[in-house]
Amino acid sequence: MPRATLRRACRALATVTTLTLAATACGGTTKDDVKNEAAPRAAAGKADPDAALKKDLTVAFLPKQVNNPYFTVADKGGEKALKELGSTYKETGPNSATDTSGQVSYVNTLTQQQVDAIAVSAQDPGSLCTALKQARKNGIKVVTYDSDTGPACRDAFVSQASAEDLGRTQVQLLAKQLDHKGEIAILSAAQTATNQNTWIDFMKDELKDPKYKDMKLVKTVYGNDDPQASFQQTQGLLQEHPELAGIISPTTVGIKAAAQYLSGSKYKGKVALTGLGTPNDMREYVTNGTVDAFELWDPARLGALAAHTAVALKSGRITGKEGETFKAGALGTFTVGEDGVVNLGKPTVFDKRNIDDFDF
Structure with missing residues (x-):
């Protein structure tokens, strides 16, 4: 998607981007x-x-x-x-x-x-x-x-924050942790979530920059902001893509569920995880080394x-x-x-x- 089109999408999104309660923040606002x-x-x-x-x-x-x-x-x-x-x-x-x-x-x-x-x-x-x-x-x-x-x-x-900043900075944060190399995936909320989809469009546009030539987005999956579904989607990603180096989850439910799975698996410390989360949800996983860094406003x-x-x-x-x-x-x-x-x-x-x- 051209940058101009993405910016128009960003402006359209401004009236619908919403942070709900701590358990479902950044999950997704549909049209x-x-x-x-x-x-x-x-x-x-x-x-x-x-x-x-x-x-x-x-x-x-x-x-x-x-x-x-x-x-x-x-x-x-x-x-x-x-x-x-x-x-x-x-x-x-x-x-x-x-x-x-x-x-x-x-x-x-x-x-x-x-x-x-x-x-x-x-x-x-x-x-x-x-x-x-x-x-x-x-x-x-x-x-x-x-x-x-x-x-x-x-x-x-x-x-x-602007949708563009939220989308691009999540890629930048993960790339820094991966030294700009490896297969990556996105764990989103619902397929119909307007804000999630706009952020993902900006992520994909950011990945077109030559500095990410050694990073490849292999799959986007949807956990529907359900903890169990997001946990299972994370498990499925690692089974389908054993060489996966990192995951971006732009939803607080998704990133917490993914951290829970990684924390108790052989992938802890080997697969990087970032996205949008709250400090109280993610403190345990930052402390135990499952997650290096994530972001939110x-x-x-x-x-x-x-x-x-x-x-x-x-x-x-x-x-x-x-x-x-x-x-x-x-x-x-x-x-x-x-x-x-x-x-x-x-x-x-x-x-x-x-x-x-x-x-x-």
């Missing part, structure tokens, strides 16, 4: 999971990058599920950033990740409370849209983070960037229009992309040196 609002966003006025940064704002974080380790880390990052910015943080939300209608009532309540901004990780992108539009009509700035709605329903979306930085984006919007420094730039404290300077998407940046690599610094 049917998102009901995008096609209508353009309402005009938000002109940005003034030199506008005074407002203080004493109230920014509410509405995660998919409160008390979930991933969102606890993300929202604590937002809380810390808001404290540094002189504003007030609050968190509210459902106790269940499957309570898709519950988020609507929380948005309505926050609208009635007249908070200044809402940072929300959408459980059901379509069902939230009407409530978020009403919040915006009441002057509330809406930032989505981790999981988006349609562009018409919010002012900006803070994305974990840092949820604390994601939450902090959501907070900075909300305050920048409320202060008028940005409106969510493509090309606008703003400073986000120690995180650096960010540029708003197409459809109001702000990318956090390249994913974080976890290995023995830093894995104990994270708890999610």
Whole structure:
């Protein structure tokens, strides 16, 4: 697939890439999971990058599920950033990740409370849209983070990382471990998972670079984000390809299941494994030498960037229009992309040196 086509796919994916709960993070969002609002966003006025940064704002974080380790880390990052910015943080939300209608009532309540901004990780992108539009009509700035709605329903979306970065860096990470040599395979989630397929397209495009001439992708298999199925797919890969040198699994369920199989097999330390995983899932396998390194975004930085984006919007420094730039404290300077998407940046690599610094 040409790079230009992949980038278009990446932009299309921005509204559907989602990290679900710790057990199924990065598993896969299908096209049917998102009901995008096609209508353009309402005009938000002109940005003034030199506008005074407002203080004493109230920014509410509405995660998919409160008390979930991933969102606890993300929202604590937002809380810390808001404290540094002189504003007030609050968190509210459902106790269940499957309570898709519950988020609507929380948005309505926050609208009635007249908070200044809402940072929300959408459980059901379509069902939230009407409530978020009403919040915006009441002057509330809406930032989505981790999981988006349609562009018409919010002012900006803070994305974990671009699809291109996620796809290419996983190949780069494995190639480094293999000294750019050997047969490799991919253990994905479902065949219909839009984000997984987009990442894999970028992986394949990355492998076209001459520096990977001694690496060969021999097979892509699907574990459907089921631990047992992913475990069995890993076993099958090694039986079918006894010379396999490495596996990429861009799903937290898949990489953990693959690590479990490798850890108890003769392939431990001989077959490299990387992909997208959470530190808490993978710590055991990094410690015992099954996995050298894997990656994911840092949820604390994601939450902090959501907070900075909300305050920048409320202060008028940005409106969510493509090309606008703003400073986000120690995180650096960010540029708003197409459809109001702000990318956090390249994913974080976890290995023995830093894995104990994270708890999610």
